[in-house]
Amino acid sequence: MKKRYTRLKVRLLVWVAGGAFLCATLCIALGCLFRKTALGAPLRVLVYWIGRALFGQTNQEVDTFLRETVLPNQTVLFTAILLLAMLVAFYLAMGRFTRWFDQISAAIHQLTTDNRKEISLARELGPVEEDLNEMRLTLASREAEATGAAQRARDLVVFLAHDLKTPLTSVLGYLNLLHDQPDLSPEQRAKYTGIALEKAQRLEELISEFFDINRLELSQIDEAEQTIHLSMLLEQVGDEFWPLFEEKELRFLPSVSEGLTVRGDPDKLARVFDNVLRNAVNYSVPGGTVGLRAFRQGGEIIVSISNEGLEIPEQELSHIFEKFYRLDAARSSRTGGAGLGLAIAKEIVERHGGKIRAESTGKRAVFTITLPAWQETKKDAP
Numbered sequence: 001m002k003k004r005y006t007r008l009k010v011r012l013l014v015w016v017a018g019g020a021f022l023c024a025t026l027c028i029a030l031g032c033l034f035r036k037t038a039l040g041a042p043l044r045v046l047v048y049w050i051g052r053a054l055f056g057q058t059n060q061e062v063d064t065f066l067r068e069t070v071l072p073n074q075t076v077l078f079t080a081i082l083l084l085a086m087l088v089a090f091y092l093a094m095g096r097f098t099r100w101f102d103q104i105s106a107a108i109h110q111l112t113t114d115n116r117k118e119i120s121l122a123r124e125l126g127p128v129e130e131d132l133n134e135m136r137l138t139l140a141s142r143e144a145e146a147t148g149a150a151q152r153a154r155d156l157v158v159f160l161a162h163d164l165k166t167p168l169t170s171v172l173g174y175l176n177l178l179h180d181q182p183d184l185s186p187e188q189r190a191k192y193t194g195i196a197l198e199k200a201q202r203l204e205e206l207i208s209e210f211f212d213i214n215r216l217e218l219s220q221i222d223e224a225e226q227t228i229h230l231s232m233l234l235e236q237v238g239d240e241f242w243p244l245f246e247e248k249e250l251r252f253l254p255s256v257s258e259g260l261t262v263r264g265d266p267d268k269l270a271r272v273f274d275n276v277l278r279n280a281v282n283y284s285v286p287g288g289t290v291g292l293r294a295f296r297q298g299g300e301i302i303v304s305i306s307n308e309g310l311e312i313p314e315q316e317l318s319h320i321f322e323k324f325y326r327l328d329a330a331r332s333s334r335t336g337g338a339g340l341g342l343a344i345a346k347e348i349v350e351r352h353g354g355k356i357r358a359e360s361t362g363k364r365a366v367f368t369i370t371l372p373a374w375q376e377t378k379k380d381a382p
Helices: 002-035 038-055 059-113 123-180 186-218 230-240 242-247 266-282 341-351
Strands: 226-229 251-256 261-264 289-297 300-308 355-361 364-372
Touching: 002 059, 038 059, 059 123, 123 186, 226 230, 226 266, 230 242, 230 251, 230 266, 230 289, 230 300, 242 251, 242 266, 261 266, 261 364, 266 289, 266 300, 266 341, 266 364, 341 355, 341 364
Parallel strands: 251 289
Antiparallel strands: 226 261, 289 300, 300 364, 355 364
16 A cells, blocks of 8 residues: 555655755755855856846945845845845745645546546545445445435335235135125135135245345344254254145255254245245256255355256346346246245345355256354253
8 A cells, every 4th residue: 555655756746846946946046145155156147137127226235235235135035045045946836745635626526426437546546446436336336326226115015015905806806706605616616715815825924034134134033043954954844845845746866964053033034945945946847856855065064956948048147136126027926925025035044144146057947045054062962
């Protein structure tokens, strides 16, 4: 950092040395003038010329003025001339400084009003120019992110309105049918009641998913963390999905190492694996496979969940965990969510000091969750 302003320091040093040199030259010239040395001859010629041209005096009158008036007061005169020279030099230096400040002020104004144009300053202010351009790029990036988030928020409202309206219409339709046709057979009544209940439950899931992400933003992971036997947790979550695997004719291939432990909130981590597995089920092709691998690597626990489905475009992977981003804006209601499951998973994982990422190779998507490993001690054991 110290070397960043080398050019500015050199320029200031040159100005100081130049001012000192000019003052020294002026002092020597005045000394030569008063002592009438050979070096002062050109200066005396100039003084005589000024006396004749400006004041109409002869050379003898100029000599008399120098001898009787200037020479006795040469100390005061030297001091006054040096002070004047220093003030002039200081004024010129401050003029350069103020021009620099004006440039910086204009650059900051440009930064706050239009961050698309690159900032350019004097060469001596190169480090300041670099810092301001970095700020410009950061502000532009944040502005783009904010604009994108606002647009996705608006899109989410549209998606939610559509997703909520479809099951709500079904609920109202079947309830009206039950109300208007009291002569329905017990089998038909049970069928329509079951469909209405299923759609109402889906409405509750959609609304809960939407509010969960907002609650997570305002809450913190419970300070009373627990030692979590992750191997058992993953086995339990996988077992809960067997009905969904069978319904969609999916093969589930678990491979979980024993003795994996982490610290955190077990309910929230269970929510992470539930959301990612549910995403894998929703976007798997019928008859495909869903894989679950968990193992320890150094000081980390790696959990990998994969599924066979449509390829995720490369440009989508960097946005897939954003809370207002939906991979398929036109996806049907079959997925059963508001598109916030992965955003909720990311929020929880990061609050546990971990990371989550997605990869897509061909027709296989892989979601990898990394969590800090925990070595259980006797104190942690129940």
